[in-house]
Amino acid sequence: MNLAEGVQIVSLGILGVLMLASALGVVLLSNIVYSAFLLAMVFASISGLYVLLNAGFVAAAQILVYVGAVNILILFGIMLVNKREDFKPVSNAWIGKIATAAVCAGLFTLLSSMVLATSWQLSTAAPAGEAAIEVIGQHFFSDFLLPFELASVLLLMALVGAIILARREYVPDDEPADQQKVLTLRERPRELVAAGSDTQES
Amino acid sequence: MQLEYFLILAAALFCIGIYGLVSSRNVIRVLMSIELMLNAVNLNLMAFSNYLDPAEIKGQVFAVFVITIAAAEAAVGLAIVLSIYRNRDTVDMEQFNLLKW
Numbered sequence: 081m082n083l084a085e086g087v088q089i090v091s092l093g094i095l096g097v098l099m100l101a102s103a104l105g106v107v108l109l110s111n112i113v114y115s116a117f118l119l120a121m122v123f124a125s126i127s128g129l130y131v132l133l134n135a136g137f138v139a140a141a142q143i144l145v146y147v148g149a150v151n152i153l154i155l156f157g158i159m160l161v162n163k164r165e166d167f168k169p170v171s172n173a174w175i176g177k178i179a180t181a182a183v184c185a186g187l188f189t190l191l192s193s194m195v196l197a198t199s200w201q202l203s204t205a206a207p208a209g210e211a212a213i214e215v216i217g218q219h220f221f222s223d224f225l226l227p228f229e230l231a232s233v234l235l236l237m238a239l240v241g242a243i244i245l246a247r248r249e250y251v252p253d254d255e256p257a258d259q260q261k262v263l264t265l266r267e268r269p270r271e272l273v274a275a276g277s278d279t280q281e282s
Numbered sequence: 283m284q285l286e287y288f289l290i291l292a293a294a295l296f297c298i299g300i301y302g303l304v305s306s307r308n309v310i311r312v313l314m315s316i317e318l319m320l321n322a323v324n325l326n327l328m329a330f331s332n333y334l335d336p337a338e339i340k341g342q343v344f345a346v347f348v349i350t351i352a353a354a355e356a357a358v359g360l361a362i363v364l365s366i367y368r369n370r371d372t373v374d375m376e377q378f379n380l381l382k383w
Binding site: 088089092096099100103104106107112115116119122123126129130133134135137138141142145146149150153154156157158160161163165167168170176177180181183184185187188191192195196200201202203205206207208212215216219220224227231234235237238239241242243245246248 | 284285286287288289290291293294295296297298299300301302304305306307308309310311313314315317318321324325328329331332333334335336337338339340342343345346347349350351352353354355356357358360361362363364365367368371372373374376
């Protein structure tokens with residue numbers, strides 16, 4: 081990045097504050113739709129931090145995969161599971177929350193003191209800069225070839241597994257015995273809900 | 283000096299993710315917290331790759347792998363949430379006692 085030092089510090093501060101504030105909103109807000117939209121803001125500011133770290137390709141991949149796919153998937157999940165239920169209060173829930181907050185604060189103190197105490201050996205090699213995407217491609221097709229191919233197999237498995245898990249299972253109660261040969265994923269027929277009647281259930 | 287800033291930001295994001303993972307009761311919010319933690323790890327990897335290994339950027343390669351795994355995890359996790367919701371008719375973590383006895 082050909083930015084001055086002060087510009088980098090200022091944009092790092094703005095993006096960091098934006099990221100942490102939206103992450104706190106994701107965790108603490110009570111309406112889950114607000115949480116999902118704030119999650120998109122967290123992902124976008126992390127993408128900006130990647131641009132500050134000279135990684136344009138991964139910043140673009142972050143926007144495409146996280147904001148474009150994962151966040152939309154989560155929004156669809158919220159839409160499909162839109163049950164507005166009031167959770168039954170658990171007795172002494174505040175003890176768990178306070179204990180969790182204490183553990184997280186302790187972990188953060190530990191990690192940040194470790195980060196500040198370590199003397200990092202910063203490299204002085206010339207950065208890859210604009211040629212980073214070529215370097216990443218060469219890594220993918222030489223020394224990281226096996227994980228790359230395994231990742232494609234894993235994505236296929238996740239695709240098939242998500243379809244199998246989320247479909248409505250077929251219960252063969254009145255199935256004729258001679259129609260077993262058709263290779264289809266049979267689903268239980270959906271209960272037809274008249275339009276406009278979903279306000280009573282939700 | 284900037285490396286420490288990025289690492290501290292990533293540590294804070296990771297701790298927020300852990301807090302949300304443990305303390306929230308909605309299943310979808312738990313999935314969002316897992317995404318936050320994965321992003322914190324990615325931020326660490328990218329910071330190390332820029333400041334400690336800028337010529338051969340292996341950290342970025344690992345970050346791309348982590349993004350791939352996170353996408354697969356989100357898809358399967360949401361499918362599991364939908365399946366449990368269809369069986370149990372709730373999204374409350376406290377009522378999922380399927381592996382408890």
